[in-house]
Amino acid sequence: VHGTTQRPVMLEYGQSPLQTELARLRRIRRAGVLAGSGLLAGALGVSISTGMVDASTILIPCMMASGIAFAYSRSHDEPRPPLPTSDFEVKTSLIPEAGMGLFASTRLVEGTYLFEYDGDRLTESEYYARYPTGQGRYVAEVATIGAPVYIDGQNPDVDVSGMARWMNSLPTGECNVRKRKQRFGPMAGRMFFYATRDISPGEELTFDYGNDYWDAINDSSSTSTNTTTG
The missing domain is CATH 1.10.287 (Helix Hairpins)
Incomplete structure (x- = not known):
């Protein structure tokens, strides 16, 4: 001025x-x-x-x-191993314009521990060096007592980023998977996923990304459909 x-x-x-x-x-x-x-x-x-x-x-x-x-x-520690990758299948999502999605290959009982969110584990400095605008589409942030942990699942290789990165988003009342961020204890900085109800073979797995994710992405088209490309 x-x-x-x-x-x-x-x-x-x-x-x-x-x-x-x-x-x-x-x-x-x-x-x-x-x-x-x-x-x-x-x-x-x-x-x-x-x-x-x-x-x-x-x-x-x-x-x-x-x-x-x-x-x-x-x-809140999760000592159980994740389900084998053979229990899941990656294919075209049933959600319009959502790209690929993750589907159950076998019956999953309510409360079953599925897997955790895997990928490159980044510090805050490393995250913003990789994504200067703070818009990492496959990044999960886990706030802990100490510094936040950023898990980047952008690599499509399941041996690197696991299966969780293929899940698309639906509102909480419509999805069949819930996330739990481990903020305390020896496993702090990790995120686990559980079935919220019985899931049939062939059913697509979804969870609620949350408003913070969509605000960070700042993508009006994605926000309107509340889905993301797998």
Whole structure:
């Protein structure tokens, strides 16, 4: 604007403007969490020191919450092996303009663990170096306690990217597969898939990509049909 001076955007070394903005927002969230935790700890300390609250009434719930959190993270580990690739078939999707899709070759019982999302595991820097606009069509982001993990399944070789990358998307109420992102524990940064109901042989497997995916892709034609090319 004429007559005004705009503040320049400071880019961190080796980062795109989008990546720098995401890093800035992440720092703000962390600062907010730390500030809130500090205020809560201070308030509890004052309450205990003045006798308003007994220490045991604070420590016992905290210990219970820690135990529940640990059990929760452990319970989300998936030790079972995935189903063999022979239980699935890649062929033309039944969804209009969706390209290829993934189909069941055998009956799958509700709750069955199918497979996980495989591919190149990238750090945030590696992801934005590969996709500067943040629009990786076959990339799954898994937010963890630490840094996010990006799994790029763009390679069609099933030995590299597995079977999950061939699934197309339908709204949650219409799909027959659900995803579960492992954010805690020793298997953090992985994404597993399960049958939400009994699936018959020859039936196409679909799951809900979610609004974040379509927002990142920013493809109006894909958004309107809520499908993606396999």
